[in-house]
Amino acid sequence: MNDASAPVVLAFENVSVRFGDDEVLRNVSFALQRGESMVVLGAAGSGKTVLLKCALGLLPITSGRILLFGEDVSRLDEQDWYERRSHVGVLFQEGGLFDSLTIEENVAYPLRNQPRLACPEDELMRRVEESLNFVELGHTLDKFPSELSGGMRRRVGIARAIVTQPDLLLYDSPTAGLDPITANTIIALVIKGRDVRHATTFMVTHRYQDGQMLSGYRHDPASGLLVPVNGARHTARTHYLVLRDGAAVFDGSQEELEASADPYVRRFVRREESA
């Protein structure tokens, strides 16, 4: 299913993470190529968020190797991480917005604080407005995060993640705790981000529907709406990793996922289908 010529953007090689006596990730391996999307599924506490944070160097790994844009970042110093992180956009589970800053300041934060992304103030404002318009929240510039709903905060989080035009976008449970309509709006934005900006997408979620939408729909630039994908080529761009108690129990396409004989994966997919 992979295009062998595409460079690997993010790869885990036998990565384990231990907190005290608990091993929260066990020998996890996968590779994500440029332009691909990966959906990481798993129940609560299966290590999904830890996996995402390790990819950004926010948590140290105990053993194994992480390759980010082809470079081994497993043992990088915190100071050296800052430049690498400027190539990656991230949406945290609750948005991770700074309470004390306005929406405009939140979205402008990476541009103001990452030396590689420094730009003149008028250019910065243009990019902030463009990003907020992308998530249809251009009117919230002067508001504070506490004045917005949960779904709007996630959308601002997406705006902040894409404002740097990153090569890799990480989403941590973007639909957790949201009603189905808002959740679909968020996934529509994830798809839009993927198709408009051609960024490699890594999404951690507990909802199988999120993955189904990501692989089954594409953004139509003419209408601005999501349209179903017909044809295997586009579907093949999304693949799944299923985590159970910190170990990867599945890595493959949606068809392979649905055909999996693994009882945990079967139960996971069936439950989501019946939900």
Next chain:
Amino acid sequence: MLEILKAPVFTFQEFIVLAGRTIRGVFRKPYYWDDLFVQMDLIGIGSLPVVLLTGFFSGAVMALQMSRALQTYGATSQVGQIVAITLVREMGPVLTALMVAGRNASGMASELGSMKVTEQIDAMRALGTDPVMKLVKPRVIATGVVLPLLTILADFVGIVGGWLVACVLLSLTTSAQYWSNSWRALEYNDIAQGLLKPFVFALVLSLVGCYYGMRTTGGTQGVGRSTTQAVVVASVWVVVLTFIIGRIFVSM
């Protein structure tokens, strides 16, 4: 036995690492001046009423309590000397630090703790900012600058409180004698001790507040736990350190 010691030793080690990174950061860029001035305002101006009130009444109570003992020996004229020395050496720095620990170390722990559990600190790191430079350094510098100043004010209003009780309320001595004795009683050693203490307390209590905030886990319950731990640990360190510093100065 070793298992019991493991957690406190690990905590102390983490604290020392944070302290080391912060102190090294004080001499390195970037400097977030806005954050520094906001913190100075929050800690300095914000704590002023409670610090002045505490200082005033501690001086007043000291004069009140000393009055009977001094009358016994016919030494009521020495009240200014006793109030000044006790306040400048010990009571002013300790009480001011305890007030600031209760008000600001807890505030730092709860603010940083809330940021930690809502992933704002992770977001900060992900978006190119070192939380030690952005959050811890301004708080430590601000407390280090402001706490000695607050202590000077607390000492002064404490001596005024003592004067009110000794001269106006109880007429133990004349105003001229009170102020003259207070002034002459203080030596450079007392002033040095009285200014070194709040500076050391400031470093410790701000670092303790930030440390417990930064290591918060377990949601809102964890924030409450961190806040309590920060106040208790900072207060205990203040009284332990005042003994250690006092011991050094006494033997000098």
